[in-house]
Amino acid sequence: MSVTRQQWIDSLALQPHPEGGWYREMYRADESVPQTSLPSRFTGDRSFSTAIYYLLGPGDFSALHRIHQDELWHFYDGSPLAIEVIHPDGRAEQLRLGRDVTAGEAPLAIVPAGSWFGAQVLDPTGFALAGCTVAPGFDFADFEMPTRDELLALFPQHQALITRLTR
Numbered sequence: 001m002s003v004t005r006q007q008w009i010d011s012l013a014l015q016p017h018p019e020g021g022w023y024r025e026m027y028r029a030d031e032s033v034p035q036t037s038l039p040s041r042f043t044g045d046r047s048f049s050t051a052i053y054y055l056l057g058p059g060d061f062s063a064l065h066r067i068h069q070d071e072l073w074h075f076y077d078g079s080p081l082a083i084e085v086i087h088p089d090g091r092a093e094q095l096r097l098g099r100d101v102t103a104g105e106a107p108l109a110i111v112p113a114g115s116w117f118g119a120q121v122l123d124p125t126g127f128a129l130a131g132c133t134v135a136p137g138f139d140f141a142d143f144e145m146p147t148r149d150e151l152l153a154l155f156p157q158h159q160a161l162i163t164r165l166t167r
Helices: 007-011 150-152 154-166
Strands: 022-028 050-056 060-065 071-078 083-087 092-097 108-111 116-121 128-134
Touching: 007 050, 050 116, 071 083, 071 092, 071 116, 083 108, 083 154, 092 108, 150 154
Parallel strands: none
Antiparallel strands: 022 050, 050 128, 060 116, 071 108, 071 128, 083 092, 083 116
16 A cells, blocks of 8 residues: 555654654653753753654755754655765765665665755655654754755755755
């Protein structure tokens, strides 16, 4: 049985995400790491870990952004995703999230902390359901989504990528 994009949105009670697409936080650890035990880039206590469902559909994209933590992406259903990463040193990399390992896809991808990243479905008519796990846990205080002009000033060599994955 094939599940449609809208069936996933409805059955998982997904909501619009500020970076684009749809999401729902499914897990937030009850325990926290105190700020004093975290690197200085964190401004407060953080839960041990968080996990969300994340869905992109036709015309959706995850706008380029960065967080303070590594982010693990897990593929669940639909078409493969391209996760575009700009590392702090300016190097760009594409991670392909999906089931077809013979086509260079992997069911798990890791975006390193401090890297700029965004994503879109490789099939322009398809959708992708993924999960994202972050440790220490996600907090919007750790989330940065700059303007297109701000990113172009930092990485002019990636103009096409930045233009495609910013609003």
